[in-house]
Amino acid sequence: MAWDSSTRRASLPPDWPVIRVRILTRDQGKCTWMHEGKRCGWKATDVDHIVPHSQGGTDHDSNLTSLCSWHHRRKSAAEGHAARRPPVSRQRPRKRHPGEL
Template sequence: MNRDAWRCQHVRYDTGELCGEPARHCDHIVPASEGGSDAPANLRALCDWHVLRKDAADAGRARRRATAERWQPARNRRTHPGEVR
């Protein structure tokens, strides 16, 4: 947080500039669930609004990943004797 001067480091897509609002959250750029580390290069300060958007996007990706894994065909599944091949 000190490195980022307690200012939001989200880059605006429309202008390419930093948000710059006061930051209260330390965010993982690449979430730990997706292989991100706790290294300083993977951390940034975010304001309340941007951390809520980022968390919602991360949760959506996790839901889609879980759904996709659930619907994968079972490998090496034994077929029931009555199933037609």
């Protein structure tokens, strides 16, 4: 994440450094990313919101997890792509009236 151009850092609580250390300690300093039932286990360097603030997530410990930088970038990129994707309409297309043809 390019923090220099991001406004997300400003949305973190003032005690984020304390929270970050607490979450990394809780997760034993290991990445918690799960793939095919196995935990990554690489050294965790980042603390990530499971549910982003933009989707109603909080800074509560239950919404935070430790990730290695590779998995954090992967997750953030996927969230960014999903946010830019146009919404899918679940309505049937409106049938045009024969007089409009």
